[in-house]
Amino acid sequence: MHLGLYAIQVRRANELLSEIAERDLPGEGQIAGSLFRANQLDLAYCLSSAKNHDLYFSTLGGTAAEPQGTVRTWIDRDFGSLDRFLRDLRATALASDSWAWTCLDQSSGRLFNLLGDPRGGVPFWGATPLLAIDVEDHAFLLDFGLDRAAYLDSLLGQIDWESVASMLPLL
Ligand SMILES: [Fe+2]
Structure with missing residues (x-):
């Protein structure tokens, strides 16, 4: 669907x-x-x-349990820990009616978790999205009913972190 x-x-x-x-x-x-x-x-x-x-x-369907390399280094730098990053991303997605992203701001080099409202809106120019989470109803209703939190818990355990790393711009 x-x-x-x-x-x-x-x-x-x-x-x-x-x-x-x-x-x-x-x-x-x-x-x-x-x-x-x-x-x-x-x-x-x-x-x-x-x-x-x-x-x-x-960025769905990965087998790596955790991000490695540059992505992990920057997550730790900008969020303090992987646990804090994932909780921030989960809360950001729960706060959105449409999209949540992890983005790299190319001018500052900082990672941001941002939400997208209205539908499909892009946060700001120069922000390269590394990871996108669809939180519109059609993304989870069939599998999780109205339980968006359960959908996010499942999704965040199945991120393809190697694919996320491949989204990093060439420096
Ligand atoms: Fe969708």
Whole structure:
């Protein structure tokens, strides 16, 4: 079901890209309330959703119990311990209605756990997401009912930390 929803977003993004490219641009006095504006809003949401799901799916299913190497070093540096990081990430995800991320701010080099509201919003420019957690209802209803905390406990035990490390930008 989740992959099906993702596929719809990707297909819609491609449709919107074609539609925007093929139509005439609205005149300046016609932009508010225009189809162009609606398509641009929809495109931003669909692309954001697709990118977030790319990251979400790619960092699930790991076998390593804990992060190692640079990711672990930076987690310890910025959160004090792995336990504190995971509890912070879990609380951030519980506070969100849409997405939670672990991001690297490329200008300061610091890791942040951030939530995404409204749906699919990106925290700030220059923040590279290393890990994405989908906390919309469709991500867990079938398996966990309304128990989002149980979903997060299960998910946080199945992170592919090697994949997370591969998201680090080349320095
Ligand atoms: Fe999703």
